[in-house]
Amino acid sequence: MIRRLARFRQRFGIAGRKVAVRTELAWYWRWLGILVILAAAFALAAWMYETGRRFAGFDQRELQQQIRELERQNGRVRDELKGTREELESLRAATAASESRLAIERSAQHKLAQQIKLLERENARLREELATFESLLASEARVSKPLSIHRLTVQPDVLPGEYRYRLLLLTGTGRREQQFQGRLELVVSLTEGGKDAMMVIPEATGDAAPAFRLSFKYFHRVEGSFRVSPKAKVKGVQVRVYEGKAAQARATADATIE
Template sequence: MPNPAVTLRIKRFRQRFGIAAPRVSVRTHFAWYWYVLGAVILVLMVLLGAWWLAQRDEVVQMKGALARLQQSLGEAEAELSQLRALAGTEQSALRMERSTQQQLAARLKAMEEENAALREDVALFEKLVPATSAESALRIERLNVVSEAQPGHFRYRLLLAFQPSKQEREFRGRLQLTVTAQQAGKDISLHLPSAKDAAADFLVEARHFLRKEGRIVLPAGAKIKSIEAQVLQGGTVKAKQRVDY
């Protein structure tokens, strides 16, 4: 016959460890600082997400502002290009206007000089009236020398006035020039026409008055001191004039 005490122990054992025993859950135990660390990480992630969203909004705003600035810059550059083109056109027009004014001024000056020369020619021609006299006369009215752009090159000009007579209606002769210059402190002389010059360029044929001009070439650095022009007929000097500088 079973022992009642043993039977009671078996029954209690079955109730605790058998099928009818209460369920037991096994949980891992974590220390408290791990929970604190997790909370800190979670807070940091939330803050990082908020910062990223804020930065994203700021980047979007900056991109919008940059786009507006680029558009404004493009408009400003286009306007500047138009202003430069307009300024270039105005400057070109101004330069053309200045060039035209300079040309007109030069033309006016040349016309004034030509007009003055014509007045002198008219005055000279009036001296020749009456057209005939007992004896013919030849005069050198104007003689001058001007320098050219090339060093040592000069141009001479002179005006011959002839008053005919009944016996001599036209003058025929030749022109001779003597140029005195100074080079390196020494005087040098040049006689024209030289062997290189064409004799026909120095022939003189005048009925009333005649302009003659030609070129004088001197060594570089030479300065003209004087020039003397003589008009000869045969071996006789009919007129001469000297100009000192």
């Protein structure tokens, strides 16, 4: 009995262990507090993260602002590049047009130079013919001959077998007021395949070809061309001039081709 009383005093008496009294909280209030603490911790961590980025130079807003500024600069550079390209295309077009005009001018100058050379040669030939006319008009041969052939030349042309001839016809003083009407005939002596041959131009087909008809009063310059086989070699050409429908030539002249 005494032992039980001692144990009771030891447990519930002044010498017993201290007992703490606490207020009981519901479980949902505990979870709510935990969530609040976690949210505050996340917010603090985010704030510290952003603050650290700003201090380190990685501010998101500044980066976005810089990106927008770079995009604006890129747009300006793109517009300037587009304008530069358009200007370059315009300059290229102008250069091409200038080169085209320059090429046309060069071609025109080249053609003009060729025409000038041709005119100079023609002028020299006309002067020479004029001097020939003056000498023939003053000569006694014109008085004795009713028709004469002068300055006969026959030369090979560009194409094989093609020849060009040139001559001058002059009437005598006795036919001063008469119109000469007649025709021209070429007798070509050639060699082909080791054989000699003759060819009459134009062929005897009745009326003379228009290119070989003659009608003049004082003098007449004749130019033309004829063609033979490219394998043939022309040795000489005789020019015959007939008056009217006469069968006998009024004048003849020979040209030798070397």
